[in-house]
Amino acid sequence: MKTNTINRRNFIQKTSLITSSVGMLSFFNETADAKPIAAEDNIHIIGPKEGFSTHIGTMLSMMTWMRQTMLRSVTGLTKEQLDYLHDEKSNTIGAMLMHLAATETFYRIHTIENVPWGDWSADAKSKWDVPMRLGEDARKSIKGNNLDYYISALNETREKTTAEFRKKDDQWLMQIDPRFFGGKPTNNYCKWFHVCEHESNHNGQIKWIKGRLPGAKEAKE
Amino acid sequence: MKTNTINRRNFIQKTSLITSSVGMLSFFNETADAKPIAAEDNIHIIGPKEGFSTHIGTMLSMMTWMRQTMLRSVTGLTKEQLDYLHDEKSNTIGAMLMHLAATETFYRIHTIENVPWGDWSADAKSKWDVPMRLGEDARKSIKGNNLDYYISALNETREKTTAEFRKKDDQWLMQIDPRFFGGKPTNNYCKWFHVCEHESNHNGQIKWIKGRLPGAKEAKE
Numbered sequence: 001m002k003t004n005t006i007n008r009r010n011f012i013q014k015t016s017l018i019t020s021s022v023g024m025l026s027f028f029n030e031t032a033d034a035k036p037i038a039a040e041d042n043i044h045i046i047g048p049k050e051g052f053s054t055h056i057g058t059m060l061s062m063m064t065w066m067r068q069t070m071l072r073s074v075t076g077l078t079k080e081q082l083d084y085l086h087d088e089k090s091n092t093i094g095a096m097l098m099h100l101a102a103t104e105t106f107y108r109i110h111t112i113e114n115v116p117w118g119d120w121s122a123d124a125k126s127k128w129d130v131p132m133r134l135g136e137d138a139r140k141s142i143k144g145n146n147l148d149y150y151i152s153a154l155n156e157t158r159e160k161t162t163a164e165f166r167k168k169d170d171q172w173l174m175q176i177d178p179r180f181f182g183g184k185p186t187n188n189y190c191k192w193f194h195v196c197e198h199e200s201n202h203n204g205q206i207k208w209i210k211g212r213l214p215g216a217k218e219a220k221e
Numbered sequence: 222m223k224t225n226t227i228n229r230r231n232f233i234q235k236t237s238l239i240t241s242s243v244g245m246l247s248f249f250n251e252t253a254d255a256k257p258i259a260a261e262d263n264i265h266i267i268g269p270k271e272g273f274s275t276h277i278g279t280m281l282s283m284m285t286w287m288r289q290t291m292l293r294s295v296t297g298l299t300k301e302q303l304d305y306l307h308d309e310k311s312n313t314i315g316a317m318l319m320h321l322a323a324t325e326t327f328y329r330i331h332t333i334e335n336v337p338w339g340d341w342s343a344d345a346k347s348k349w350d351v352p353m354r355l356g357e358d359a360r361k362s363i364k365g366n367n368l369d370y371y372i373s374a375l376n377e378t379r380e381k382t383t384a385e386f387r388k389k390d391d392q393w394l395m396q397i398d399p400r401f402f403g404g405k406p407t408n409n410y411c412k413w414f415h416v417c418e419h420e421s422n423h424n425g426q427i428k429w430i431k432g433r434l435p436g437a438k439e440a441k442e
Contacts, residue, residue, distance in 0.1 A: 044407035046414050047276075047395055055268075055279065062414050069418075089432060174268055186265035193267050193283050197290075200418040204425030211310060 043068055053169040059189065060165055063196045067158065070100075070203040073210060074147060082150070083143045086209050091134045093209055095142040096202045097150035098131035101157045106132060107195045108157075111188050112164045117180070264289055274390045280410065281386055284417045288379065291321075291424040294431060295368060303371070304364045307430050312355045314430055316363040317423045318371035319352035322378045327353060328416045329378075332409050333385045338401070 043065055049057035074082075074093060082094035091099070105128050109115045120129070130137045173189045180186035181194075210216065264286055270278035295303075295314060303315035312320070326349050330336045341350070351358045394410045401407035402415075431437065 042406075044402045044405050044411045045397065046408060046410035058276065058279075058410075062418075065411065065414065066418060087433075176266065181265045184265050185263075187267060189267035189279075190265045190286065193286065197283075197287060197418055197421040200421035201425035201428075204422035205429050207422075208426050208429060212308075 051166055053173070055170045055173050055189065056165050056168055059173070059192055059196070060162065063158075063161075063192075063199075066196050066199045066203075067154070070199045070206070071151070071154075073203055073206045074150075077147055077210075079144065079146045081210075081213050082145065082147060084209065084213055085139065086212055090209065091138060091205075092142065093206050094145055094150055095131060095134060095138040096206055098142050098153060099134050099138070100199055100202060101150075101153040102128040102132040103198055104157045104161060104195050107191055108161050108164060111191055112168075272387055274394070276391045276394050276410065277386050277389060280394070280413055280417070281383065284379075284382075284413075284420075287417050287420045287424075288375070291420045291427070292372070292375075294424055294427045295371075298368055298431075300365065300367045302431075302434050303366065303368060305430065305434055306360065307433055311430065312359060312426075313364065314427050315366055315371055316352060316355060316359040317427055319363050319374060320355055320359070321420055321423060322371075322374040323349040323353040324419055325378045325382060325416050328412055329382050329385060332412055333389075 046061045046065065047058055048054045049061055051057070052060055074097065077093060082097075083092050085092055105124070106117075106120065109120065109124060110117050130141055173192070174187050176185050176187045177191075178185050181190065267282045267286065268279055269275045270282055272278070273281055295318065298314060303318075304313050306313055326345070327338075327341065330341065330345060331338050351362055394413070395408050397406050397408045398412075399406050402411065
């Protein structure tokens with residue numbers, strides 16, 4: 001059995017300096033020309049993060065990476081592009097962005113406030129139920145917003161999530177709900193991993209639709 | 222600073238029994254009616270796994286969950302459905318399945334065999350380059366296979382990955398390549414998280430196309 005465990009402290013110690021040499025670099029290979037990794041360069045370093053428990057920090061670093069990757073797909077889109085409906089079954093890119101904020105919000109209420117799935121307050125329901133469900137109601141009501149509107153909703157949601165994650169520990173992350181996905185035991189880590197990968201699921205669809213916007217030259221999937 | 226660290230050993234100890242009561246359950250709440258979680262019910266428990274270092278086991282549990290989720294979308298698809306081309310820019314579902322096996326294979330060669338990205342052997346290139354690139358060549362050559370063909374390719378690839386993961390430790394997972402995504406420092410964890418979320422990216426597209434197969438009644442996105 002492997003027993004190597006990396007926690008935030010020794011991870012930070014070991015990765016605080018990396019060399020500027022080309023090619024794969026050993027984790028421990030801190031040579032004389034080592035340079036610190038600038039904060040803005042840390043996005044592609046998945047692992048424990050200062051201010052969070054080991055596994056929560058690691059998971060949050062994935063969520064942050066995923067968010068940046070997804071937002072890259074929508075950068076520069078106009079209101080008309082965000083409202084573009086590819087066919088009568090499609091969701092707009094704007095509605096999908098709102099759906100991601102809704103997903104994260106409901107999982108926060110569910111896992112942090114311990115609200116059983118679906119038992120949302122009238123307030124939460126009136127704001128998030130339509131983007132959560134997508135489909136016809138979302139097609140009718142989520143439109144006419146520019147990109148900043150959606151990014152603000154995503155940022156505001158993520159700030160709330162992050163603030164709660166700071167207060168939680170790995171025991172919470174590993175807590176098991178005896179019946180959730182497929183009626184099977186599901187831990188909080190799995191629920192939040194789903195929130196994370198769900199951005200990728202919709203990013204795939206966003207890129208698909210983006211490649212077919214009126215005037216689009218090339219589909220990049 | 223939170224210092225709670227869960228490694229495989231104490232994770233297994235703490236989660237080996239859960240109660241059968243309804244609702245959110247404390248990680249430590251092992252009551253008299255506790256029942257062990259059956260192996261097949263472990264899919265939604267993300268965390269360290271027996272036989273792997275803490276972070277590798279956790280990541281592999283996400284990859285396993287993601288694979289099961291993605292495969293649920295393609296269950297029962299016929300050869301004709303796997304070959305269905307929605308428009309001239311689209312990839313077939315079959316080609317996307319092969320693309321996921323290609324992605325995992327190239328990242329294994331890159332991160333485990335330390336082969337610089339793109340410097341593939343003639344053998345690897347001839348087998349995986351077309352599905353990796355998708356597009357026109359993939360549309361021409363990846364067709365006429367039934368679902369088992371693609372699932373075998375995915376399983377064979379995952380078995381190789383898993384065998385290598387067993388030999389690696391968290392230091393390897395945290396190793397930093399000074400220039401990779403966006404020319405920025407990128408660790409192996411980030412590269413493999415990308416392999417994992419990439420299945421979700423294509424799962425989003427697979428579900429989109431599946432909802433538009435000839436005769437499909439409803440799009441489920």
